[in-house]
Amino acid sequence: MSEATALEDRLPFDAELERLGRALLSHPEPLCRECRGRVLGRRGHGLTNPERALLLARRLTLDPPEPTADRPCVICGGLFDALERWAVRCEEASGPWEFRTFRCGSRWDPERLAREEALWLTLGSPWGESARVAFNRELGKLLERRWGKPGDQEPAELVLLSDLPSGRVELTVAPLFVEGRYRKLDRSLPQTRWPCRRCRGRGCDACQGTGKTYPTSVEELLGGPLLRLAEGSGHAFHGMGREDIDARMLGTGRPFVLEISRPHRRSVDLERAAEAVAEGAKGRVELVRWDFTTGDRVERLKEARPEKTYRIEVRPAVPEAKVKEALPLVTLRPLEQRTPLRVQHRRADKVRQRWVREVRWVSCTDDSFTLELRTEAGTYVKEFVDGDQGRTHPSLSELLGQPLTVSALDVLAIHDEEN
Ligand SMILES: [Zn+2]
Ligand SMILES: [Zn+2]
Secondary structure (H helix, E strand, O other): OOHHHHHHHOOOOOHHHHHHHHHHHOOOOOOOHHHHHHOOOOOOOOOOHHHHHHHHHHHHOOOOOOOOOOOOOOOOOOHHHOHHHHHHHHHHHHOOOOOOOEEEEEEOOHHHHHHHHHHHHHHOOOOOOOHHHHHHHHHHHHHHHHHOOOOEOOOOOEEEEEEOOOOEEEEEEOOEEEEEEEEEOOOOOOOOOOEOOOOOOOOOOOOOOOOEOOOOOHHHHHHHHHHHHHOOOEEEEEEOOOOOOOOEEEEEEEEEEEEEEOOOOOOOOHHHHHHHHHHHOOOOEEEEEEEEEOOHHHHHHHHOOOEEEEEEEEEOOOOHHHHHHHHHHHOOOOEEEEOOHHHOOOOOOOEEEEOEEEEEEEEEOOOOEEEEEEEOOOOOHHHHHHOOOOOEEOOHHHHHOOOOEEEEEEEEEEEOOOO
């Protein structure tokens, strides 16, 4: 069987195709082979659009008008003959960026696309394929061959948008994601960058021009070194919840995802970055581990509702026997917690039910005692102790019949799936 015959087998003719073919080849306006073949682009398999045009012409022995320099293809205006030029533009645009996967998109003059749909209607073709889809695919194939990288991945690290009217290529660079766990040893450190309330980050006298309420944060101590090595434009920090600024995060640490926007480098040496973190964050934050991950992990992290174990130091001292007598009452029924006064400005005011799963006595000093408790996600621990002016019920203060406050709080464990 000759190759020509094999090709013909891929486009079986029937009366309908024959009729459409005649109408198409008799169309008075010039069409390039790509645009002509694309009118039946969704008919037949294993064929390129120019091959479809070729098979039509061969079968029907008609001589359609070919585009010339003066009369270019009415649909694409010669675009499909200029794919190489667009490939070069894509190469120039993507030059400074490291990426392993990409995808092509294009922005068209809407008039051209409308003209194409009008042609399908005139000819009565139910098999037309959009010029935009074909352009993206063909340019993608060309670049795949040039670069040896897959051009049809979702999500792609680099999206190359060819703006056809202007001749420019616009890039969308996917962020780089790293996932890990951190420990926080410093009781004066917020988890994320904390813009100055007065100037909202622009810099003012109150913040000595830094734009920040706190000089640094877990986010900056972990993200800074990574940002530098990835040569990105910024970082965003997603924690599985957050501890209070004055709380330490101990044990195996808290899960987080760090997002670096517009990274020029993706094959970052994470060990080297971790060394830089260890040096810059000494005594304040410890990186337990980190590794590359994907963006969908952010949502999973945000949805997690892990139980947590806390160690709290409570003032003043209360006799051990009295505390131990009250502790069993804590886990008998859920706490009723109305949104605490301290977070009222950013949370809806409502009453939540939260369980304290376990609570145990640890030790005491002359002016304090220490407990450990394991609670359901979303429990306000300080309010459980001091009662938040009656907004949390029952509270330890209520159970012991005297005012109490938390003088130190540590998160000992976050009981997520890994832990
Ligand atoms: Zn064309
Ligand atoms: Zn300020």
